[in-house]
Amino acid sequence: MSTPCPCGRLGRDQRPLAYEACCARWHSGPLQYQAPDAEALMRSRYSAYVLGLADYLLATWHPSTRPATLEPNEPGLKWLGLEVRRHAVQDARHATxxxxxxxxxxxxxFRLHETSRFVRDEASERWSYVDGDLHSRNT
Incomplete structure (x- = not known):
């Protein structure tokens, strides 16, 4: 049996997609870094955080805001799930x-509620994470 993708994306049958059929294809192989839209990239980045794929996170971070390095996950940190609330396309190159x-x-x-900004490079046609606005915590 295949492992469900950490991002929680559901298939047409409303069951969780397998990691291999979801974010794994963007993490490595011939489609590496080729997420087709900002939501797919954001989901793949969440999965990369869960799996500790710092190289992928850095490679999909826009050079203008990318840190030099990323610290590994805090020991004992357990990611519990992702909920995508909205994917908005501003134009062919910008989305949130x-x-x-x-x-x-x-x-x-812990709960991280963010609206992230993404940009698509015209030359490579790859999406990258630019930055995000944190929302106040709802209690």
Whole structure:
């Protein structure tokens, strides 16, 4: 049996897609870095955080805002799920994705609610993460 993709994307049958049929294709192989839209890239980046794929995260981060390095996940951090709330396309090169990512560390639950900005490079046609706006925590 195949492992469900960490991003939680559902197939046509409303069942979770297997990692191999979802984000794995953007993480490595002939389609590496070729997510077709900002939502697919955002989902693949969430999966990369879950799986500790720092090289992928850096490669899909826009050079203008990309950090020099990324720290590995905090020991004991458990990612619990992703909810994509909205994917909005501004034009052929710009899009935003609003999401909530849940995690747990040391018995405490955390919630990251962000609207991320993405840009598509004209030459390579690859989407990249630029930055995001955090939303206040709803309690």
């Amino acid at each position: 994705v609003e999401f909530v990512a849940r995690s747990k560390l040391g018995g405490r639950a």
